Amino acid sequence: MVIPVKPLHVAKSRLRGAADDGVGDPEAHARLALALALDTVAAVRAARRVRQLLVITSDPTVALELTTAGVPVAPDRPGGGLNPALERGAELLREHDPGTALGALQADLPALRSAELDAAIETAAAVFAAGPVHRAFCADAHGEGTTLLLCAPGTTLDPHFGAGSAHRHERSGAYRLPGDWPGLRRDVDTGEDLRRAADLGVGPHTRGVLAAAPRPRRPAVTSRESLGFAQPSDPS
Template identity: 40%
Template sequence: MAHLHDPGHLPAGHAAAVVAVKDLSRAKTRLTSLSPALRGRLAALMAVTVVRALTEALDRVVVVTTAPGIGPLLHDHGLPTEIIADPRAGLNAAFAEGAARLRADGADLVVACMADLPALTTDSVRRTLASCADRGRWFVPDAAGTGTTLLAARGLELDPRFGPGSAQHHAVSGATELDAPDGLRVDVDAPADLAAAAAVGLLPPVAALVDEGRIGRWDTGIVVGPEADGWAVLTSGGSRVRAEADALGADVVRLAAGQRVHLVRSPEGPIRHLWI
């Protein structure tokens, strides 16, 4: 196993990453206690966190997806990322498509990263990939030790083998296991994963959805109108609640009275996050 270097610089050469984001209507189906709208929003905001960390650490990031809202959402968060159409042949084909584009454009180190790492930091990416200085392939297992959260290759084909038991599949294929901080290992598929990620430290914007390790209460509402430094919203249950200005998603350009919105709030508490 390769071990963490002290925080520092990435190996020399152009380093780039591909992130695959599935159709948000089918995202995180194992989080059965959440509404489809909230599952999709969680998946989208986790992708924002991952793309931000990779963008700040590497030279280039591309996103392979069929989700039409991902590109605009990333742009609204200050991440005008290149979007590549998903070939619709599974996760490995999506990663291979992005990796081929990056290598064709001269990337030396190519990284495939899962999009559901809400505690991923730029420093975690830099420290982990500092081990990837020579020709080779490397992978980071998830917290359970069975899945894979990141795969990297320098001077070789990426050869992604994501799916059930992918950690073993990548090891058998010759990839070297990397030691990595928890933020790069805790992916979110089940409620317990979200609590584990919260214990590591959730990053914005995902943190706005979570209260004490759990997703807040999802609801819909209708905008009543502006208030000082915020907005009044009438929830589906008839309660009038307040959304502070900083609770609005970065993609909420404007609100108007009568507009229907989604919202997450603490139990009987203020609105934590609001989106259209």
Template identity: 40%
Template structure:
């Protein structure tokens, strides 16, 4: 019986001053606090996922980087801050250099309700080829994975369809906390209903 793959999860985190611009109606400071909380709660769930051996964060926000490194992440600069997919490919190459036996996974940083059980279920169902998890709207992507040789993420508009067209397999199942990326205030309300991590709970007054 083949051994289950182990994973290195790549999490791109925008400079907080630029993050979550679609959370309209909120003051800039609160928007930045929410973006930081989303990333911290996402990463906490990843670190709690058994099949994940390493977490690599891509960010140019050096002050926030120290906090993420203290949490147990490897932090590297965002290699191409204007091109998410290029940054992820560069990060995958660096992860391959450091941990060649681990399979790379690109994961959105705005999953404040993420639970390790949903991520574990998705990773347990990963096929040998490329695979992705569509977001709750069905058009975006929250997770993409492939071997290093095949790693070619296509995040952006209609990314779920782009990944499918490229031959990636959709990982099915409810996976509610893995699918719920927070782009706007409505999404935040849905995440709060599911139950968010401690950092987002603190910022939103849910503790």
């Protein structure tokens, strides 16, 4: 399984401010982006059907966190973009195990459960065994993007991530997986996505960042008495 992680200072730009009540502090944003990736990686490591995991990143903080935890990391090619990073990761995994199936997973799935990932891989494996289809993908909760792309042994991953990727993957011949996996489908691009992921239950890293975030201030409620107005008399 290949997971690409962008440099934290440019990752998840539409989430900026979600970790600090709209302030948009770069350090708070980086902590949130890192937490999303760490919880995603933790769920993948716990999945039974994932034999190999490789994170592609050029961010030194991400690389240090993951290598310290024993996760293999390879640097991204400068200016390569998401799909070239996934192709590089696939090449590196196939160098070690030429006959392996491959998967590419987005790094912003903090509510992912390892059982969901196992179920998606098992469903795809059954599809591959049954017919001529050798690639499959899981669309996001909106049905437009892609959270997971899988390919059978001996097949090229051929990623088409980006805006509208679900339709591009489908047009390229990949099978749209039908399973009900809310954590696997709930990638986080906006504050609303993050709230919905939190409702599902996010991992400990994201939960810790959200718990430390300042709470929005509520306007003070002022009573009529404090403004000097008399309360209406009891009609009874």
